[in-house]
Amino acid sequence: MKLYDSTLAPNPRRVRIFMAEKGITCENIQVNIMEGENLDSDFLSINPRGLLPALVLDDGTVIDESVAICRYFEETCPEPPLMGTDAKSKAHIESRQRHMEFDGLSGAAEAFRNSFPGFSSRGMGGNVGTVNAIPALVDRGKNSLSRFYQSLDDHLGSAAYVAGDEFSIADITALCVVDFATFAARVPVPDACENVQRWHAEVSARPSASA
Amino acid sequence: MKLYDSTLAPNPRRVRIFMAEKGITCENIQVNIMEGENLDSDFLSINPRGLLPALVLDDGTVIDESVAICRYFEETCPEPPLMGTDAKSKAHIESRQRHMEFDGLSGAAEAFRNSFPGFSSRGMGGNVGTVNAIPALVDRGKNSLSRFYQSLDDHLGSAAYVAGDEFSIADITALCVVDFATFAARVPVPDACENVQRWHAEVSARPSASA
Numbered sequence: 416m417k418l419y420d421s422t423l424a425p426n427p428r429r430v431r432i433f434m435a436e437k438g439i440t441c442e443n444i445q446v447n448i449m450e451g452e453n454l455d456s457d458f459l460s461i462n463p464r465g466l467l468p469a470l471v472l473d474d475g476t477v478i479d480e481s482v483a484i485c486r487y488f489e490e491t492c493p494e495p496p497l498m499g500t501d502a503k504s505k506a507h508i509e510s511r512q513r514h515m516e517f518d519g520l521s522g523a524a525e526a527f528r529n530s531f532p533g534f535s536s537r538g539m540g541g542n543v544g545t546v547n548a549i550p551a552l553v554d555r556g557k558n559s560l561s562r563f564y565q566s567l568d569d570h571l572g573s574a575a576y577v578a579g580d581e582f583s584i585a586d587i588t589a590l591c592v593v594d595f596a597t598f599a600a601r602v603p604v605p606d607a608c609e610n611v612q613r614w615h616a617e618v619s620a621r622p623s624a625s626a
Numbered sequence: 627m628k629l630y631d632s633t634l635a636p637n638p639r640r641v642r643i644f645m646a647e648k649g650i651t652c653e654n655i656q657v658n659i660m661e662g663e664n665l666d667s668d669f670l671s672i673n674p675r676g677l678l679p680a681l682v683l684d685d686g687t688v689i690d691e692s693v694a695i696c697r698y699f700e701e702t703c704p705e706p707p708l709m710g711t712d713a714k715s716k717a718h719i720e721s722r723q724r725h726m727e728f729d730g731l732s733g734a735a736e737a738f739r740n741s742f743p744g745f746s747s748r749g750m751g752g753n754v755g756t757v758n759a760i761p762a763l764v765d766r767g768k769n770s771l772s773r774f775y776q777s778l779d780d781h782l783g784s785a786a787y788v789a790g791d792e793f794s795i796a797d798i799t800a801l802c803v804v805d806f807a808t809f810a811a812r813v814p815v816p817d818a819c820e821n822v823q824r825w826h827a828e829v830s831a832r833p834s835a836s837a
Contacts, residue, residue: 480724482724486716486720490716501701502701502702503698505697505701506695507689509693538766546766549763551760
């Protein structure tokens with residue numbers, strides 16, 4: 416089994432943390448997105464969409480999409496559960512995980528991709544040809560992140576974790592969003608969001624966070 | 627059990643088709659997005675994010691996010707399976723489902739929301755306050771749809787369905803994307819995409835398509 420990975424990108428990190436929580440290891444192959452290695456024919460022969468991460472099983476099966484890779488590991492290595500244990504908890508965690516993507520990750524990606532000079536003609540990720548950056552998306556993305564932080568703070572005022580009482584894939588996505596928003600989009604957690612600060616310190620202290 | 631629904635919107639339709647495939651029925655409450663009923667306090671008390679669909683269980687639990695609602699039904703009513711039956715098929719279908727969202731639904735939504743006059747200050751869906759439309763996203767969305775159609779056509783040249791040999795949630799998302807792209811974003815399936823035309827006619831003939 417091999418994981419095609421890119422250390423600095425938020426999506427591969429989601430999978431690395433998920434694997435670390437379950438104690439799963441495998442061969443790691445680095446693909447440098449900044450230098451466009453994800454658009455080279457070598458990688459496109461693995462994942463024609465040109466996006467990371469991608470998991471290649473021993474039988475040659477390729478699984479792309481972070482959450483789909485996590486699903487594979489949740490099914491093959493159920494302990495500890497990170498995607499719920501019954502119908503309601505599975506649905507709730509999936510819902511919260513998607514909130515973190517749509518409310519947080521999308522905004523951070525908009526703010527970063529449309530302001531980073533190296534991506535001026537790569538306004539969208541992956542194998543999509545030339546897509547010019549749209550400057551108006553920088554502010555839209557930053558505004559999304561402001562709403563995201565406030566909403567997450569409200570939630571964490573009465574819950575230990577993003578999807579309730581237990582650490583889950585929703586926390587993993589949220590952690591990757593916060594760190595990516597801070598370092599790439601330059602929108603850190605506001606000082607007033609004390610619940611997010613508390614939660615962030617806690618999940619960042621887990622050994623998996625450095626995977 | 628109650629489904630908060632909006633007939634013309636693509637996301638609630640995904641859930642209606644999923645339910646119809648499994649023979650699940652429940653009370654249906656219409657919320658008119660065009661008139662902004664999804665942003666009224668009545669609906670925000672159900673789903674503070676102001677997005678549809680939302681499912682309310684008999685014990686009062688609210689599940690939002692289309693795919694999370696589908697997950698709940700897949701768990702409580704497994705037949706026929708629409709999200710895979712083992713680790714590899716679950717991961718593959720989840721991956722393909724997400725391709726349909728990111729490559730197709732996002733583009734259709736960008737093209738529609740940023741060109742429809744009634745949404746000039748609602749450039750993003752849900753309870754996000756004023757977000758001005760960004761005209762440059764109309765062409766970006768339409769270009770995404772062109773790539774989406776070509777990629778789907780290539781795939782359907784050697785597979786019956788979006789995720790392989792079996793009808794799945796990935797087909798449901800793709801059907802809703804194609805019909806929404808056609809009628810709302812005005813980007814119909816190109817004549818040259820004969821495989822998409824064949825598949826579209828076939829899945830549209832299923833009784834669930836009119837749910």
